[in-house]
Amino acid sequence: MQFDFDNKQRKEILETTFEKLENFYSKTKDFKTNPDLNIKEIRESIYSKELVNGISPEKAIEHVTKELETFSVHTPHPKYFGLFNPRSNYAGIIADLITATYNPQLAAWSHAPFAVEVEELLIREFANKFGYDKNSDGVFTTGGAEANLTAILCALNHKYPNFAKDGMFGLNKKPIIFCSEEAHHSIQKAAKVVGLGYNLVKSIPITDELKLDTNILQEELKNLDNSEYSPLMVIGTAGTTGTGTIDALNKLSSICKKNNIWFHVDAAYGGGAILSQDLKQQLSGIEKSDSITFDAHKWMSVPMGTSIFLTSKSEILGKTFRITTEYMPKEADMLTVTEPFTHSIQWSRRFIGLKVYLSLLFYGWKGYEETINHQAEMGKYLKNQLKKNGWIIKNNTDLPVICFTKEEFETDFNFTKEVLNNILSNGKSWLSVYPIKGTPTFRACITNYNTTEKDIDELIDELNNEVKSYARQ
Template sequence: MQFDFDNKQRKEILKTVSEKLENYYSSTKDFKTNPDLNIKEIRESILTKELANGISPDKAIEHVIKGLETFSVHTPHPKYFGLFNPRSNYAGIIADLITATYNPQLAAWSHAPFAVEVEELIIREFANKFGYDGNADGVFTTGGAEANLTAMLCALNHKYPNFAKDGAFGLDKKPVVFCSAEAHHSIQKAAKVVGIGYSLVESIPVTDELKLDTEILQQKLNELDLSVYSPLMIIGTAGTTGTGTIDELNQLSFICKKNNIWFHVDAAYGGGAILSQDLKHQLTGIEKSDSITFDAHKWMSVPMGTSIFLTSKNDILGKTFRISTEYMPKEADKLTITEPFTHSIQWSRRFIGLKIYLSLLFYGWQGYEQTINHQAEMGQYLRNKLLKSGWLIKNYTGLPVVCFTKADFETDTNFTKEILDKILAKGKSWLSVYPIKGIPTFRACITNYNTTEKEIDELVDELNDEVISYVGQ
């Protein structure tokens, strides 16, 4: 069959791919961190007449590899200090290869019992790590956005027993979602998708420490016109995207319990701290939540699209997503199992959990704790290095996210932009700018387990050199 190739051809193709990927994986630090964003050149590189009849595998692979190496921000680079896009560990890469080859279908338990049970095990492991009891439930998702959407659907189905049948048309009051002004915008997107509208997402201002202000939250709850509105859920963030801040989870859980409101914690990034004995105390209170979002493709360094939704309500996923069909396999009807398609937004889906399972088989929980502790230590090293060079740290977090600026330039709107543009143009490091209380700050996050003091020293030296150049203009 043409799609298969023969045994010899397959081995040659795999050898070609393996050699090129190994070259990139072992020498990522030699690449520029980011490309020149020439959209005309990028589009012209993709346009080819060869799509009609195809070309040789070697040429096709060379074309794709060259495109990715030339026109990508190299997030696996040890001097990528950007968003939560880490270098993939090798076990995760192999897991994706295995999954693509076997291509198990996780809609029905009987089609992929090993894969489904692996994911069930990982769900139970993480539920235990986060402090949920043995009745907890959960599901793998494609990302934090899907997990947060799942949380909102679960909250609606928990509060309104007929929501699955009648939807928003059956609601007698408008459900309100409360979250921090620093919360991820997937919350607004979820409100759009479920049909309540993002105008019902109430963004609560933050304190001087950039945490959701619980006093203002309580005031908003007290002022809510209960003849028109009904509080649906409160979302605490454990590791905000901009500043790595963790909200007061204990206090939020108290408010939720007192007012009978669903408590969700978006721990997409910061949830990784639960794997460290030194860091997990920062998440105290998360065990009291009704649900949790956690992205393993952030701090656990596995390939993209590896997220988990957990809930302490073991029946809510079934209430939210259960449906019956005639065409789905029935072999498992008499077994004490949960059919995956009745348990999540997705139907046909990939074996997402293997990336975590194989990583744990390779490195163990202990290996992850060491890696997470190392990145936290590098975050503190960066803070200390910046302070010694006269920079101001503008955020407050025990996670390796550092926002900083110079005191003399806090009101200079050109300062961060000009320096960032020059650093990105050189392609030695990648970082971003994030506004805190109206002040643009540089944002650097340790996302790579291979980042050491050497790379941090080089980043700070780059920054200091650009400041000298800026002052001398």
């Protein structure tokens, strides 16, 4: 079996692949935003292919690209107003190709010194952007869920010096994690993974501004006195998934400092605001945190999954993950470097950071600021157009996440469901429904740097037409 193919075959395969990918990338708007969920047809398409002996590369590429075009929600579409899944910039796509070809192994510094040093440079750059000092640290992760899991592990190792050795069995009290009821559910998943259990995640109600209620938080902390529980950490969210709300980070920081509690900020989405002079003040207080989760695959528009965990505690990642082995390469033992496998959950590691590094080489920080500002402006435009057309806005954020409904149908729970189903079945736009304090609202988020006022006007027209049809029933 010739896995490499020869030079001529490789060129033909790449040309075939490029033609298919270029057609989709350049004509994304011509595709339906979302597929018909025909599970029988999908499975028949997959199971009918020859896997014992294989098929020709051309037929294989045709099969995969056609089915991805037919059976995917097209998040790169300019009228995908969805869940923080943007169009990948071209630098990020090329970076993935380069990484797959060179396939550097980032477990050991000596195996991929260029790649490891690039990621360390980026960690320092982002730490500086978020206001951390030079003693900060961090690591690239496969997603925000891994970064949040890393934060909980760091908080445990910080609070309990023997946690790495004794684990949960060495604790004399049950650690409690506090977060908003709007926080991402990766927090509950992480609590399950580390062995705390999600019952030890305390969800704090939100205020009328949809922020974590700091008064209730302080009461909950007082109630822990002389109990079997002990506060482990408080998680503030900078850009909640549902409403794009940023918690009161300065206030949360003060509470954590007063009570000697680890303060983590999940800025998976909203962290991108730090790259904009117009928006960065929205994240005031994040620089006082002990750790931060940031997803570059959201507002930085690089392929998934590209996330970053940052911490202001320079020694905590080593304390949490350090381990020694006999079989790992020793070439860098005499150098002042950190071995990556001792620094994160992952062992074998992909060159995740190249997607960000190459994007910065292509576009620069200035290019990113322009892109983020554009999306924020499109968010403002959408909000204004909705208001002009008689819609009411139910959330309040400077991030381009808009939750809205019609006042006359606010208590009609069938309204959003039926209108959404019709819009999705049309395949021209994609948005979602999100409940705010029990009331369902439409949720639209600008996630694509190619989204224009024309795209937004088309969405408004669709919504208005569906409302008219619903009202006639």
